[in-house]
Amino acid sequence: xxxxxxxxxxxxxxxxxxxxxxxxxxxxxxxxxxxxxxxxxxxxxxxxxxxxxxxxxxxxxxxxxxxxxxxxxxxxxxxxxxxxxxxxxxxxxxxxxxxxxxxxxxxxxxxxxxxxxxxxxxxxxxxxxxxxxxxxxxxxxxxx
Numbered sequence: 001x002x003x004x005x006x007x008x009x010x011x012x013x014x015x016x017x018x019x020x021x022x023x024x025x026x027x028x029x030x031x032x033x034x035x036x037x038x039x040x041x042x043x044x045x046x047x048x049x050x051x052x053x054x055x056x057x058x059x060x061x062x063x064x065x066x067x068x069x070x071x072x073x074x075x076x077x078x079x080x081x082x083x084x085x086x087x088x089x090x091x092x093x094x095x096x097x098x099x100x101x102x103x104x105x106x107x108x109x110x111x112x113x114x115x116x117x118x119x120x121x122x123x124x125x126x127x128x129x130x131x132x133x134x135x136x137x138x139x140x141x142x143x144x
Contacts, residue, residue: 006035006058008076010083010116011069013051024053027068029137033058039135042083042116045128052116054083080113083129088117091124 011028013021025039035056044050054074057065065071074083084092090101092112097105116127 006033006056007065007073008054008056008083009059009065009071010074011053011055011066011071013053013069016049016051021051021053024069025135025137028053028055028057028066029135032066034137037137037139039137040131041133041135042129043132044116045130050127051132074116077109077112080109081129081131082109082112082115082117084112084117085119087119087122088124091119091122092117095124 011024013024015021021041025041028034028039032055035058039053039055042052042054053069054076059065065073072085074085075089076083089107093101093105093107096108096111112126114129116129118125118127
């Protein structure tokens with residue numbers, strides 16, 4: 001695993017059985033070019049059957065982010081542990097500034113602490129999240 005900067009990806013799980021989650025974590029660890037050793041499992045606090053995995057990976061231009069799960073690029077605001085898409089960020093700014101958007105407008109991130117911000121159409125959708133588990137991916141043994 002290299003220390004290059006990858007994209008933060010969020011893969012949405014369709015099956016929350018522990019074996020299936022472990023299968024997807026193993027698939028990501030074995031098939032994705034991860035930039036660090038951690039995969040985070042999040043759960044929607046109001047709809048616990050909705051879960052997602054986040055991880056940093058280098059993705060080749062034009063190739064799918066993850067071939068088996070619905071996966072999208074997200075960004076993270078560390079101070080509030082907020083995951084968001086750029087469209088959702090713009091919608092959140094607009095919601096706090098009477099419909100205006102722009103780089104000069106500040107967002108009150110505390111409103112979105114531990115949330116995933118997405119859009120449906122152009123409407124902001126706020127999904128409260130909690131970290132369920134952090135998987136530490138061990139480097140495979142080196143051959144001599």
